[in-house]
Amino acid sequence: MSTGTASTSEATPRAVVDSVYTLFAAGDVEGFAALMAPDIVWHEAEGNPYADLNPYLGPKAVLTGLFARLLSDWDNFTATPNELIVEGNRVVVFGRYGQTWKPTGQVLDIPFVHSWTVQDGQLVAFQQYTDTNSLVAAMTSRATTESHSEENQVAALIAFHEVEDGDHWVSAWHGGAGSRQEMFGRIGVAARIFRDPEHPNVTGLIFQVPDMDRFQSFMATDEVARAMKEDRLKVETVRVLGEITP
Numbered sequence: 667m668s669t670g671t672a673s674t675s676e677a678t679p680r681a682v683v684d685s686v687y688t689l690f691a692a693g694d695v696e697g698f699a700a701l702m703a704p705d706i707v708w709h710e711a712e713g714n715p716y717a718d719l720n721p722y723l724g725p726k727a728v729l730t731g732l733f734a735r736l737l738s739d740w741d742n743f744t745a746t747p748n749e750l751i752v753e754g755n756r757v758v759v760f761g762r763y764g765q766t767w768k769p770t771g772q773v774l775d776i777p778f779v780h781s782w783t784v785q786d787g788q789l790v791a792f793q794q795y796t797d798t799n800s801l802v803a804a805m806t807s808r809a810t811t812e813s814h815s816e817e818n819q820v821a822a823l824i825a826f827h828e829v830e831d832g833d834h835w836v837s838a839w840h841g842g843a844g845s846r847q848e849m850f851g852r853i854g855v856a857a858r859i860f861r862d863p864e865h866p867n868v869t870g871l872i873f874q875v876p877d878m879d880r881f882q883s884f885m886a887t888d889e890v891a892r893a894m895k896e897d898r899l900k901v902e903t904v905r906v907l908g909e910i911t912p
Contacts, residue, residue, distance in 0.1 A: 679784035683757040687747045699725045703788040713798035718858045741766040757782045767804045769820040769876050824907040826870035830898035838897045
C-alpha cells in the first residue's frame with residue numbers, strides 16, 4: 667500500500683523528488699512507481715554494471731530490470747539525500763548510497779548525484795552519477811575473510827559468440843519479464859552484455875556466478891537451449907573463459 671506522499675500534477679518538482687526518497691526508505695515500491703511517468707527514461711551512470719540495460723524505458727523496466735537486480739544483489743540498500751538543488755523542472759540531489767554486497771558481505775558507502783526531470787507531477791527522466799570504480803570493485807571482489815568460504819566466492823566467466831541478428835539478441839537481454847536478465851537472475855547470476863561495434867553480430871557476456879554447480883546445471887536445461895535458439899545464437903561459435911587466480 668502506498669504511503670500517500672505527494673504525487674499529483676499540482677506537486678512541485680521538489681515535492682515529487684522528496685517523495686521518491688521517502689517512499690524508497692519506506693520500501694513503498696508501489697508508491698515509487700506511481701511517481702514515474704509511463705515513458706520515463708532512466709539512465710544508470712556510465713561504468714555502472716547496471717548500465718548494461720540503459721536506457722530503462724518505463725516503470726516496469728526500471729522496477730524489474732534494475733531494482734529487482736539491485737535488491738537481489740545487495741542487502742541494506744539505502745539512498746540518503748543530503749542536498750537538493752532545484753532549477754525549473756530539474757532537481758539535482760546530492761547524497762550517499764549505503765549497501766552490502768551479498769556474495770562477500772562487503773559494505774559500501776559511496777556518494778551519488780541524481781538528476782531528475784519532473785513534468786506535471788511525474789518523473790520523466792533520471793540520470794545517475796556515482797563512484798562506479800568502488801561499485802565494480804565490490805561486485806568483482808572475492809571474499810577475503812574466514813567467514814566467507816571458497817564456496818561462497820563469486821566466479822567471473824566471459825562468454826563470446828556470434829549470432830544471426832545482433833539487434834534481436836540485444837533486445838532479448840533488455841530488462842523485464844521474460845528477459846534473459848530475469849532468467850539468469852533467478853539463479854542469482856548477474857550478466858553484462860557486450861557487442862563488437864564493427865561486427866554487430868559478434869556478441870559477448872560477463873557472468874558473475876555465485877554458485878558454479880548450479881550455473882552449469884542450469885546451462886544444461888531445455889530452457890537455456892530454447893533461449894539460445896530463440897536468440898538466434900550460433901552455438902558452434904560459443905567460447906567461454908573462466909577466471910584464473912594467480
